[in-house]
Amino acid sequence: MIGRLNHVAIVVPDLEEGARVYRSTLGAKVSEAVDLPDHGVTTVFVELPNTKIELLHPHGEGSPIAKFLESNPSGGMHHVCYEVDDIIAARDKLESDGMRVLGDGEPKIGAHGKPVLFLHPKDFMGTLVELEQV
Amino acid sequence: MIGRLNHVAIVVPDLEEGARVYRSTLGAKVSEAVDLPDHGVTTVFVELPNTKIELLHPHGEGSPIAKFLESNPSGGMHHVCYEVDDIIAARDKLESDGMRVLGDGEPKIGAHGKPVLFLHPKDFMGTLVELEQV
Numbered sequence: 001m002i003g004r005l006n007h008v009a010i011v012v013p014d015l016e017e018g019a020r021v022y023r024s025t026l027g028a029k030v031s032e033a034v035d036l037p038d039h040g041v042t043t044v045f046v047e048l049p050n051t052k053i054e055l056l057h058p059h060g061e062g063s064p065i066a067k068f069l070e071s072n073p074s075g076g077m078h079h080v081c082y083e084v085d086d087i088i089a090a091r092d093k094l095e096s097d098g099m100r101v102l103g104d105g106e107p108k109i110g111a112h113g114k115p116v117l118f119l120h121p122k123d124f125m126g127t128l129v130e131l132e133q134v
Numbered sequence: 135m136i137g138r139l140n141h142v143a144i145v146v147p148d149l150e151e152g153a154r155v156y157r158s159t160l161g162a163k164v165s166e167a168v169d170l171p172d173h174g175v176t177t178v179f180v181e182l183p184n185t186k187i188e189l190l191h192p193h194g195e196g197s198p199i200a201k202f203l204e205s206n207p208s209g210g211m212h213h214v215c216y217e218v219d220d221i222i223a224a225r226d227k228l229e230s231d232g233m234r235v236l237g238d239g240e241p242k243i244g245a246h247g248k249p250v251l252f253l254h255p256k257d258f259m260g261t262l263v264e265l266e267q268v
Binding site: 002012013024048050051053076094097121122126127 | 135136137138139142144145146147151152155158159160161162182183184185187189206208209210211214216227228231233255256257258259260261
């Protein structure tokens with residue numbers, strides 16, 4: 001079912017510093033910061049040859065990553081995103097296996113403009129998993 | 135400097151269950167468990183089209199991931215591994231930028247039989263980073 005690793009998301013306390021570390025110190029190709037107000041995050045994309053790292057920082061009130069940053073003030077790995085061909089089929093299969101889909105179970109339009117779902121970390125060995133239909 | 139994302143390592147409390155979730159529920163290609171006594175881990179490789187997920191569980195006494203599992207009994211994302219062409223050049227550049235290399239700063243032979251170094255999470259936004267020379 002799952003295909004490529006679309007990205008690894010890392011929450012950072014300082015986006016400028018995070019971008020600087022990946023650009024100047026690690027020598028990666030790093031985008032400008034992009035505000036995604038609908039998702040409550042500002043993000044910097046680190047383009048690696050085979051996948052992306054997304055550096056995330058809270059944007060606005062009620063950001064879904066604000067609590068994570070409070071618990072992890074230095075930042076940390078937040079989730080992995082796997083690609084699927086058919087997110088509804090993926091959801092139905094996961095739910096039939098007893099896995100918990102977060103929210104109301106309906107895909108939302110994610111940060112890349114594509115349908116996404118998040119899966120409960122407790123069902124995936126402590127790892128928050130995003131599925132994105134590509 | 136950094137190239138491909140070689141793998142994301144996830145520490146799991148139960149390797150059989152982790153392998154089952156990735157194989158049966160997520161439908162990925164999953165290896166048999168491989169003991170790596172020199173590294174204090176048993177690992178299951180999840181092969182995605184563009185990279186790998188490595189499920190890790192402590193093996194033997196004094197495993198380097200035992201403490202992580204104590205602090206995160208459900209498991210969790212442990213590190214990301216980026217590929218580099220020249221690990222000595224990478225280390226020298228990182229150290230000249232004030233980044234801390236863990237241990238004595240000399241590359242060790244990692245789980246894939248190649249030279250690796252680990253970088254201090256505090257210098258990389260709370261994320262433990264492994265570099266592997268490919």
